[in-house]
Amino acid sequence: MSRRGQEPGSGAESLSSDEKEMVAGGVEGESSTEEHPAGEDSSEHSSSSTSEEESDAEESDGRRSDEEQEEKELLPCCDSGANCLPSCEHCRNENGQKEQVTPRRLAGGQYIMHLDTEGTYQCSLTGLIFEVTKAVRITYSLLSWSKYANLVEKPWIVGGPLFDVRCDSAPALTSIQFPHSLCLGDHGAGMAFKVLHIKGEGAAIEPSADYSASHVKWLVSSLSPVGPLIQSQEPVQYHGAVILYKVVDEHPSLSFRVYVATNNDSFIKDISRAIKHSNKKFIKIDKPPVCQKLLQKGKRYRLVCEPEAEITPEEIEFVDGSLLKLKSYIEVYLEKPDDFTLSLVELESDATVWKAKLRESDWIHYDQNKNEQKRSAVSVKKRKPALSILEEDGLCSKKQRTSNKADGIETKNLTDQQLMVIAKLFGRQWREIAIECLQMEMKDIEQIQATEEEVNMQKFLLLSKWRDREQGNGTAEALYKSLHEKASYEILQALQGFSAQC
Numbered sequence: 001m002s003r004r005g006q007e008p009g010s011g012a013e014s015l016s017s018d019e020k021e022m023v024a025g026g027v028e029g030e031s032s033t034e035e036h037p038a039g040e041d042s043s044e045h046s047s048s049s050t051s052e053e054e055s056d057a058e059e060s061d062g063r064r065s066d067e068e069q070e071e072k073e074l075l076p077c078c079d080s081g082a083n084c085l086p087s088c089e090h091c092r093n094e095n096g097q098k099e100q101v102t103p104r105r106l107a108g109g110q111y112i113m114h115l116d117t118e119g120t121y122q123c124s125l126t127g128l129i130f131e132v133t134k135a136v137r138i139t140y141s142l143l144s145w146s147k148y149a150n151l152v153e154k155p156w157i158v159g160g161p162l163f164d165v166r167c168d169s170a171p172a173l174t175s176i177q178f179p180h181s182l183c184l185g186d187h188g189a190g191m192a193f194k195v196l197h198i199k200g201e202g203a204a205i206e207p208s209a210d211y212s213a214s215h216v217k218w219l220v221s222s223l224s225p226v227g228p229l230i231q232s233q234e235p236v237q238y239h240g241a242v243i244l245y246k247v248v249d250e251h252p253s254l255s256f257r258v259y260v261a262t263n264n265d266s267f268i269k270d271i272s273r274a275i276k277h278s279n280k281k282f283i284k285i286d287k288p289p290v291c292q293k294l295l296q297k298g299k300r301y302r303l304v305c306e307p308e309a310e311i312t313p314e315e316i317e318f319v320d321g322s323l324l325k326l327k328s329y330i331e332v333y334l335e336k337p338d339d340f341t342l343s344l345v346e347l348e349s350d351a352t353v354w355k356a357k358l359r360e361s362d363w364i365h366y367d368q369n370k371n372e373q374k375r376s377a378v379s380v381k382k383r384k385p386a387l388s389i390l391e392e393d394g395l396c397s398k399k400q401r402t403s404n405k406a407d408g409i410e411t412k413n414l415t416d417q418q419l420m421v422i423a424k425l426f427g428r429q430w431r432e433i434a435i436e437c438l439q440m441e442m443k444d445i446e447q448i449q450a451t452e453e454e455v456n457m458q459k460f461l462l463l464s465k466w467r468d469r470e471q472g473n474g475t476a477e478a479l480y481k482s483l484h485e486k487a488s489y490e491i492l493q494a495l496q497g498f499s500a501q502c
Contacts, residue, residue, distance in 0.1 A: 098122035098129055100427035100488045109269075110141045124427075124488040126265065128163060129177035129215060136172045140165040143225055144273075145266050149323040151196060151203040155231050158322040159193065159216065161265040162227030170223055177215040178228045181264040183237045183294050184213055190233045198225040205229065227266070235298070238320065239263040240291035242344055242354045245275055245282040246363050256332040257282070258303060260318065260344065262295065267322045274327050283363060287356040288496050293346065300347040309334045315347065413467055413474040416460075418498050422479070423459035425490045430459050433486045438466050475499075 102124045103111040114137050115121055115130070122129045123140075130138060143162040145152070152158060160180035167173040184191065193208040195218045208228070210217040216228040230236065241263050247255040257275075261267045275282050295301075295318050302315050310333040321327055334340060337360060344354040414422075426433070434440040440462060448461045467474030476498035484492060 100124045100429070102429065102486060106139075108141070110139055112137065112139045122488075124486075126161075126163070127179035127214075127489050128165075129217075130173060131175040131177075132172050133174060134169070134172045137168045138165065138173065139167075142265055142269055143227075144270050145227065145322040146270065146325040148196070148198055148203065148225070149325075151198065152229065152323060156194070156196075156205065156229040157231070157236070158264070158266075158320060159228035159230035161267075162196075162225060164225045165223055167223060170220070173220050173223070175209065175217055175219050176226070177217045178226070179214060179265075180211075180216050180228050180230070181238055181262045181267075182230065183239055185237065192231040194229050194231075195226050196229050197221065235296050236320075237294040237296050240295035240353070241268065241289040242287075242291060242356075243268065243271060243289055244285035244287055244342075244356070244358075246285055248281040248283055252337060254332075254334040254337055256285070258330040258332060258342070259327065260295070260301065260316065260330070261327075262320045262322065263290075264320070264322055267320075267327075270322075271327055285358065285362050287358070287362075288499050289354075290493075290496050290500065291344070291354045292500060293351055293353040295353070301353065302345050302347055303330050303332070304343045304345055305332060305334075306341045306343075307338070309340065413470075413472070414463075414476055414479065414498065416464070418476070419463045419467065420456070420460050421494055422491055423463055424456050425488065425494060426459050427488065429486075430462075433483065434462055434466075437482050437486050438462075440466065 099119060099121045101113055101115070101121045103113040105111055105125075111123070111125065113121070113123065113130075114135075115132055116135050118133045118135075120129060120131045126140070126142065128140065132138075141164050143164055145158055145162050148162070159182060160178050163176075163178065165173075165176060178195070180193075182191075193211045193216045194205050195208055195216065197204045197206045199222070206218065206221065208216050209219045218226060218228075239262070241261050243259040243261060245257045245259075247257075249255075259271050261271065275284075297319055298317065300315050300317050303311050305311060310331075312331045312333075316328070316330065332342070339357065339359045341355065341357050343352050345351065346353055431442075431445055434445065435442065444465060445458075445462065448458050448465075452458050452461060463479075466479075470478060476495045480492060480495040480499065483495070
């Protein structure tokens with residue numbers, strides 16, 4: 001699964017009016033998702049009727065902010081791309097390079113990709129890899145597994161996200177590689193991969209052609225919803241993610257929902273929809289979601305807060321909730337607003353699985369800009385706005401030193417070695433991304449290309465120029481925020497790993 005694809009001519013093209021009409025109803029709708037505290041999981045299934053079109057109808061009603069929020073919450077976490085996150089020491093790092101293509105996002109959560117010639121191409125947003133024999137137009141969308149839960153029978157379990165893929169010339173689409181959320185390590189030999197191919201109200205379990213540390217390859221038989229399944233003789237280990245939401249209200253106290261999930265985009269999208277359909281208002285807290293230790297089914301975990309907070313439930317037993325309509329979460333409540341640290345700890349080993357420092361600036365700027373919450377008169381520490389807020393307001397100081405200290409935590413600029421790692425991960429669109437996301441000018445690129453012939457060095461010098469311009473804020477977190485809408489899965493994964501190492 002490491003064949004190198006041929007390069008497309010122009011990637012995603014603009015849509016004509018008849019193309020937009022063609023894809024408008026081409027992908028089946030999704031159901032809205034409910035939720036409840038951990039310990040109350042339900043395997044209640046949605047029917048396969050058209051009642052599940054409600055959520056997609058809401059997404060396509062023109063409210064752009066909802067689509068942007070959902071896109072943000074579907075940011076890659078760990079292993080949905082072609083390469084594993086650097087911090088996962090167990091995965092085989094298979095450097096099979098595929099041509100990266102950024103699709104055009106349509107209403108209703110759909111994507112469209114124009115490929116100009118035969119080859120193997122990877123979607124930079126979803127991690128899907130398509131092998132085609134000629135120029136084609138592919139439309140696809142992410143679906144919820146919970147709708148089809150009754151079709152997944154033991155001993156098979158969900159292995160990754162579920163997609164509905166359409167192609168204007170179906171015979172030309174010969175294979176699809178689906179990202180999976182598992183860490184195979186040295187145990188791949190004890191696992192069997194297949195795919196669930198949903199046809200009407202039934203489904204068939206079809207063989208996979210191959211699998212890698214990150215993907216499951218399927219030879220296309222016909223086009224309808226398909227997703228990877230796994231059967232394992234040993235305990236399954238997952239790349240995990242911790243996702244945070246804060247309740248927005250007028251109370252001075254703080255209330256959060258913490259979701260512990262597999263790195264499965266279908267699962268994460270269900271969480272996003274559950275939040276959107278809740279009777280409370282939430283904002284997503286932007287913290288690196290990747291778990292630094294693998295999650296295992298059946299193991300117990302505890303969320304710890306410092307200083308102490310009310311946490312419900314105190315412990316959870318991890319399960320992959322992809323098939324559950326109601327997603328579990330942990331509630332965290334603090335009486336007084338102040339900085340605090342959350343840690344997810346594995347009970348058996350007492351090892352820290354995930355950790356994040358939460359500061360007032362992580363949510364207060366939302367309250368100020370949106371007038372959704374008034375600042376409390378309760379004793380709240382006055383401090384300078386966090387660096388992320390200064391960035392958003394365009395007020396970054398040009399006098400910052402190479403290392404910054406905020407609330408006792410030092411953030412460091414990316415090193416030359418780290419910048420070279422990122423440079424090598426950029427595809428053909430690196431110039432466009434540099435201009436659009438890093439605010440570089442074409443003259444900068446031309447100047448670099450005039451003095452350096454090697455392409456990776458050109459990319460490195462451009463990133464180095466960005467770091468020098470940012471001075472004390474040339475960090476992994478800052479680069480992630482600048483690139484997250486356009487960069488590939490591999491780049492975002494690498495930056496998350498660098499950020500976690502700081």
